[in-house]
Amino acid sequence: MKILILGGDGYLGWPTAMHLSAAGHDVAVVDNFLRRGMSIEVGAGSLTPLQSLQERVRAWREVTGNEIRPFVGDLTDPYFVDEVFKEVEPEGVIHYGEQPSAPYSMVDRKHAVLTQRNNVEGTLNVLYAMRDITPDAHLVKLGTMGEYGTPNIDIEEGYIEISHKGRNDVLPYPKLPGSMYHLSKVHDSHNIHFACRIWNLRASDLNQGVVYGIRTDETDLDERLCTRFDYDEVFGTALNRFCVQAVVGYPLSVYGKGGQTRGFLNIVDTMQCVRLAVENPAERGEFRVFNQFTEQFSVRDLAERVRQVGDDLGLNVIVDKVPDPRIEAEEHYYNAAHTKLLALGLQPHLLTDDVIAGLIEVIERYKDRILLEPITPKTRWDPRLT
């Protein structure tokens, strides 16, 4: 298939590009390096040393003989988006091309507006390009489990059947997003659903959990092919951050009570899920929603797992409860469905102690590159609270 990957230079975008190229697809990637720039802005950096996109593409060609075509530009520029769609004529479009951090979106008004503008307008431009240039293409859009928040009932996959006053309907699952970033993904979901209903487009919204891990089959082929790995308070996610903290002897920073429970998955399962979604397209007019994660954990339990594995490896790991810089339920009910990707063939790689130990081992290889300053939680959901 001809596949266009938006945000193809990022943590998940670049490994996905290689994974689908290795599987025999004809892959093109788009990126404007917003993500690299934001990392510089917050004074953080990738644990792994990153090659430029051009160098990555060259290395991939050298190692595998496969071409990945890079396009550099901004999805909020409608002319650029149209040119790429005309040039590539994609059958599948995988859309990672958004500002991906909740804390970044909560820094201040400017960051909130940037996040919603960048994400919502980029996706609108993609929808119009699909309508007018590739109406039969399938959009695989990365959403987030955080769109749902933490309701007191089971979370379903995108829709819920509601019986109300003697009548029934299947309606979009209500959303209680927890940051300006998560809100931008909710806005995207509504916009894409509308485009499917009105223009008969086909789309799959992948409401992804928290991704952990650093290696995939393809990044392992050559060090130049590694993906980025963030461990700072703005872009690092729970498990990845805890493992870095364990390696450098920084207390694992559990926010508040630590009962915050979320869905998690290994980066190698992201590769599988996205490939399953793109190779099994939605129907014309269908807005399909998958919850993309394999296991639920509380943040407290994850920290404890890392502490135990770290101790076994001879690290002296401390778990530290810090005041929650976010405003969120610190203890809550959580039970989210995630069967649709399993039904398509997903073979989960669950979180074992070996997986944690493997992650810690890779981090130790790059230990000298770790910056301590950006690890400390600073970005608060309400800056008026001290």
Add this chain to the structure above:
Amino acid sequence: MKILILGGDGYLGWPTAMHLSAAGHDVAVVDNFLRRGMSIEVGAGSLTPLQSLQERVRAWREVTGNEIRPFVGDLTDPYFVDEVFKEVEPEGVIHYGEQPSAPYSMVDRKHAVLTQRNNVEGTLNVLYAMRDITPDAHLVKLGTMGEYGTPNIDIEEGYIEISHKGRNDVLPYPKLPGSMYHLSKVHDSHNIHFACRIWNLRASDLNQGVVYGIRTDETDLDERLCTRFDYDEVFGTALNRFCVQAVVGYPLSVYGKGGQTRGFLNIVDTMQCVRLAVENPAERGEFRVFNQFTEQFSVRDLAERVRQVGDDLGLNVIVDKVPDPRIEAEEHYYNAAHTKLLALGLQPHLLTDDVIAGLIEVIERYKDRILLEPITPKTRWDPRLT
């Protein structure tokens, strides 16, 4: 109360400013005249001859002795928004300041992006100004019944209690908006709800039905105080447009089967509702949602009502079914709750034949100003369909 009206030069904003000023409130208005410009853009115009905002304010002072303070600027400019909030220090903020037309938002990509950017970013700027400058102020935000779409169950006011797999929660009512404009209002609702949860702001979302009518107690005081009245296919709404069509002998354009059922209200009831909302503020942290309409009608029934009244007045009115330029259910279940504003004291002015005759009478006074060309439906939800 010190009340700031955003979009205070529009169809509803200007009469609201006068209504609250007459009631003894200290009123300031903000507008950037986007609405006047868009009317020129689509080659339409107001039935009524409009004075400039400055002239309106002068006339209001002359007639009543009351001051309405005008501020001219764009809500997407954060510095302007902050300056106004610092200067006015509002206790109540009534937010009409958005691109208000579904067809306008569906013209093309540029109009869709303009609508979502203008509406979403303007509201974000207002939320941040409230958080940082007037955290105790109450936001009264104009939403739309169109956020709900036409689900197959009863529509409730903002929230719905869901029983699911043995558990219960009260969650935001699912949204199925029918245009890029309606989507922008859904995005606003999610953003405002979040701001109430996280920053403890207070807000009322008024999901308004279709407004008809042209006169209020205050516009009647002086011809210079009249409000705008749109009858074109982009900005005119169902009943107002039908009455203009009846006067000029243009067949009443019912879209498709005409079974599209919506909530409607008289402009004098908009005045009442908004005043009730602002004078009875939500609690800190509360995101209150009211469905703001008084009666449900199908478009087909409304056209028939106008035909009968028109015939009684000696007009020869024809009802014409034209292909629906929108993509929407032309026959559907519709039953929407609207009790919360009644509980606050709303006294509805229902749609009688006399009300329709009165509207037709005012339109006849301005008959010579009516442009025929902009009446014909042109803006299609899918321009690929011919």
